[in-house]
Amino acid sequence: MLNPLEQTIISLQLRVNGLPVQEDVPAQMTLLEFLRQRLRLTGAKEGCGSGECGACTVLLDGRPVNACLVLAAEANDAEIRTIEGEARDGRLTPLQQAFIEHGAIQCGFCTSGMVLSAQALLERNPHPGREEIVEAIAGHLCRCTGYVQIVEAIESVAGKGS
Amino acid sequence: MIAPLAYTKPRSLAEALELLQIAHSLPLAGGTDLLVELKKSNKRPALLVDLKGIPDLDELALTADRGLRIGANVTMNRLIESGELVSAFPALTDAAMTVGTDQIRNRATVGGNLCHASPSADLAPPLFVLDTQLVVASLQGERRIPISALWQGAKQNTLQPGELIVQIEVPWPGAAAKMAFLKKMRTAGHDLALVNMAGLLDPVQGRCRICIGGCACTPVLLPGTDTLYQESRDPDQLTARLLALAEATIVPIDDVRASARYRREIVAVFLQRLLKLLAVETKGWGRC
Numbered sequence: 001m002l003n004p005l006e007q008t009i010i011s012l013q014l015r016v017n018g019l020p021v022q023e024d025v026p027a028q029m030t031l032l033e034f035l036r037q038r039l040r041l042t043g044a045k046e047g048c049g050s051g052e053c054g055a056c057t058v059l060l061d062g063r064p065v066n067a068c069l070v071l072a073a074e075a076n077d078a079e080i081r082t083i084e085g086e087a088r089d090g091r092l093t094p095l096q097q098a099f100i101e102h103g104a105i106q107c108g109f110c111t112s113g114m115v116l117s118a119q120a121l122l123e124r125n126p127h128p129g130r131e132e133i134v135e136a137i138a139g140h141l142c143r144c145t146g147y148v149q150i151v152e153a154i155e156s157v158a159g160k161g162s
Numbered sequence: 163m164i165a166p167l168a169y170t171k172p173r174s175l176a177e178a179l180e181l182l183q184i185a186h187s188l189p190l191a192g193g194t195d196l197l198v199e200l201k202k203s204n205k206r207p208a209l210l211v212d213l214k215g216i217p218d219l220d221e222l223a224l225t226a227d228r229g230l231r232i233g234a235n236v237t238m239n240r241l242i243e244s245g246e247l248v249s250a251f252p253a254l255t256d257a258a259m260t261v262g263t264d265q266i267r268n269r270a271t272v273g274g275n276l277c278h279a280s281p282s283a284d285l286a287p288p289l290f291v292l293d294t295q296l297v298v299a300s301l302q303g304e305r306r307i308p309i310s311a312l313w314q315g316a317k318q319n320t321l322q323p324g325e326l327i328v329q330i331e332v333p334w335p336g337a338a339a340k341m342a343f344l345k346k347m348r349t350a351g352h353d354l355a356l357v358n359m360a361g362l363l364d365p366v367q368g369r370c371r372i373c374i375g376g377c378a379c380t381p382v383l384l385p386g387t388d389t390l391y392q393e394s395r396d397p398d399q400l401t402a403r404l405l406a407l408a409e410a411t412i413v414p415i416d417d418v419r420a421s422a423r424y425r426r427e428i429v430a431v432f433l434q435r436l437l438k439l440l441a442v443e444t445k446g447w448g449r450c
Contacts (some may be wrong), residue, residue: 004168004170004181004184004187004209004211005168005184005208005209006168007168007169007170007209008166008167008168008169010169026166027166027167027168027169027210028163028164028165028166028167028169028200029164030164030197049201050198050201050202051194051198051262051263051265051266054263054265057265060268063239063268064264064265064268065265065268065269066194066265066266066269068197069193069194069197069198069266069269070193070197070269071169071190071193071197071210073169073171073212074190074193074212074214076171117264117265135264136264138263138264138351138352139262139263139264139265139266139352
């Protein structure tokens, strides 16, 4: 067996937005650094770097996580979704469209994380109430619009469809 | 940026315990506290031993004979998402619900929350009042400790190097027992607790347990409360005696989140509120 102290470079295999990815990364690299620097997926942002602001949120096996508090090595074999994978063939998701229609975006810094947490909620529970919506996005700080339009955008999608 | 280190993910507990013998190795569970420390403090481990590949630590079982067994790796959200657990141990799931945000709760583990040994750890008050035992493993074997023996001081646990919490064992409270959890934060959103508190009242077995967090360097289980309860089932008298006991037992400090004086006031308000919640649920202290 390899000396554990020599395992400073990790051979990663994972899926990002449905596509297989293979990369060797330093063991201390965070998932956020990996996505932004190696894969150039810069939708997830580094706000606080300590799990307070939610700007780095991505979905790991369908669940929202702070990518700044996950090592890339911990995402080995995982399925990662970032905001770049949400729109397909140039078509926004109904949730993304609703953010635009409700004026739920201003500077956009929190938006990628907000959309992913809300999308994960809707996939788990297609008809969440306001309280569940508020709880689902409580780990995201928005300093522009306030939260009302964002909650309304999510509600408008939650009320529709099956 | 995190300083260079090595990482390994063992597939068994035995392998993990071997790896933790290596100097300057640290166990990695959910990482929600550890990664922040690696970025912001002088902690410089040579090796992180990721515990998430060990199936034994993932168990979450509720059985008639053994009560609740929580593997150390079970996340806060797994606790909350178990409907069975929400009805059987509401104070525990209420507490888990207040730990961080959804993103944090998807990663943060029960074992990690306890090992971090924060005086305001939200899972501590409910687990203290439920007489929880911890199963601690090392290469020498397993030992069981009461949860109160885990705290040495603020953010200092009593585990020896190379020891891991592997399971959290929560016995069934009596069938008539009621429990509740309260938490005071600076904001209505997500924050660490200024004060948290859990209570358990069992009118049939005559048990009364109150645990207060954030008001000393460890969570504080009020002493002698079973006797107080058995002596004074009159709600007003019991409340007054518990208030005096809490006031004399806690040693809160001034810090960035609140003053000691404010914490004392919150403890008094919470204790009365908690006793009312437990009383309502037991229909007036359950005189039976």
